[in-house]
Amino acid sequence: MTTTVLIVDDSKLARIVIGKAVSSLQPGWTRVEAGNADEAITVIDARPVDVVILDYNMPGRDGIALAEELRARFPAMPIALATANVQDEIVARARSADVTFVVKPVTEEGIRGFVSGAALRLRLPQP
Helix, strand or coil, X not given: CCCEXXXXXXXXXXXXXXXXXXXXXXXXXXXXXXXXXXXXXXXHHHCCCCEEEEECCCCCCCHHHHHHHHHHHCCXXXXXXXXXXXXXXXXXXXXXXXXXXXECCCCHHHHHHHHHHHHHHHHCCCC
């Protein structure tokens, strides 16, 4: 079974950078992309997605609002919030939504812990 990671960011460049970092760590994962929360929901409704990496600042709903919606639908899904906005309130909201915080600009080293943890979590039997 292949693992699918959804990268949600309104910046195409950011999606490329995050995608390259993920691919270098997990070359077998399939990447799909969305430019905002509504597009992300459309992708998730159309195909199985195993892991999500979200931007915080996007048109429409922000990344945490999307993460909260996804967490309600998929309680065990690994979700990361990738943002340069490191305000305490944003970090606290991410943690309360059970979302891993990844600082932008995303690097392979910066996202390694999340990707490794997600891969491990996906191998475990789901309740």
